[in-house]
Amino acid sequence: MIRGILEEEYKIRQEMEKAGKEERSELKSRRSALLSGCRDLTPADKVYLARHIMRPHIDDIVDALFTDFFEQRGDHLYDEDLSIYGGIARYKGIPVTVVGHRKGHSAEDNIRFNFGMPRPEGYRKALRIMKQAEKFGRPIFTFIDTPGAYPGKAAEEHGQGEAIAKNLAAMSRLKVPVICVVTGEGNSGGALALSVANRILMLENAVYSVLSPEGFASILWKDASRHEEACEMMKLTAQDLQSSGIVDEMIPEPLGGAQLNPGALYDKLDAALEKQLHGLLGHSESDLIADRHRKFRKIGAPEKKHFSLSRKEHSV
Template sequence: MPVILDFEKPIQELELKISELRNFSREKGIDLANEISILENRVREVREAIYGNLTPWQKVLIARHSERPNTYDYINYLFTDFIELHGDRLFGDDPAVVGGICRFRGRAVTVVGHLKGKDTKENLARNFGMAHPEGYRKAMRLMKQAEKFRRPVICFIDTPGAYCGMGAEERGQSEAIARSIMTMATLKTPIVSVVIGEGGSGGAIAFGVGDRILMLEHTIYSVISPEGYASILWKDASRAREAAEAIKITAQDLFELGVADQVVPEPLGGAHRDPEAAAANLGEALAKALEELLEIEPEKLVAARYGKFRTIGSLMRESI
């Protein structure tokens, strides 16, 4: 059974009625095609109404949905000849970060990304997509390799944040994140960063220094989670819904603020409802971004990337 969010229950109720009518029609031999068609149109209308007016908190829930396509899914849909590479050559391999070389529409590229699981067992194995320092150092190793062989880099962002356990801190978590940001800022090859789910805290920003930042329609990206914001500001994590409204974390908000370069449409109901269609939309956006970036000389590319991030967050103040 698919996971149903609270605000999706009106859709679920209608779909159950349709299923019951189909079963009744089949068992009794009665033609109920007209009644079923009316309900199907009603489902479409309700779904469009709900997903056309989502609140920021509802978008948070969709971004965190356990059935959303993860990095492996997009690799399987969009790339060919994927060879996964492991280890940071310093400590070990981090299963919360996946990376390797592959082909995108015939072109050799390097892919790195956070990796969440689809169930509790997988999430425990992948540490819920929360990377250790060795995960970021593995990613940096692959990025430098991509620069050497002039391969574009595609980063998939989907994490609640970097792992903040004692071992991670002892092995230099903050240094690894900072160095990842620095590495991406100066990398002389095109970088496209894509938020495919939850982009949380420094763990997400470590993969977010791209020439193009794409966000799927129902994703979020922020320096802190709504729960963390509410806990710090109001000392009450239960006000996360209110915090989501305040901190402008949706793809649409970030596009308006100039943080995201493009919002990639998702199928009606979210990427988890039709992963193949979601991947097709993303593939077109990636192809267009790479086509533009590959025309730019490496030195100019780095300069433009630097300028892009220097201007994010700038404020126009009235002279006093």
């Protein structure tokens, strides 16, 4: 459904550029009526929007919300990986570190950035940047948008699994506030490797799951064409994940997706980031670590009342 709506919306915008004043007003009304059909999107629609090539990416968000950004490159071990973008910046005057997956708005850029699929060097670069943030007491913002870690032979030979595992362990112990935002796709360990955070935020039309719907359908039914059915079963939307306690806050998007009005999204994202950051500033290092541990340990756990069985002691 959403694909047809966006194709028609694009045609209307093209007509509006050539139309006169009266005709433009009529086209605006048509566009608004068309986009009203985006109020009740299916999970498959949200997957489509999460993957949209014009969706705001990490570099767009950095340009819009942060100042004095200085990019840091390389893992200081082997190589540079352009699918991870990060560095130091200021947010509301506060020195911070920003790091996340990078996609492009064109086929050429996506090839350069490996479609947002990091190799081990990318995860090691991200960890280096985050450890530096810890050293200097800078809060960390991570932005998640990846189909998953790159599954190539060379990536496995260079220690893809080890790099992801090391990030998970190290992020759980970081002594500074960590705020994660899922902006597009958040699939598999490739997403989790940057999302062990005190607070996880998610854009309204982003998705966050153990693997792609196509991968899920291929494994479960041996049929990737059933991916829309998989979307329904996987509970991968921001609404599902907020209700289950995995996501702390959902950021509303403009009707039809953030790519249609990035400025409106940035305003809402800015307010959410500022609120979450100020809620974490001032806490001790041990409290931040304990808060992070509590957040992840309670995911999927039954309520404590289910563990209230008494245990009798017996002598031998």
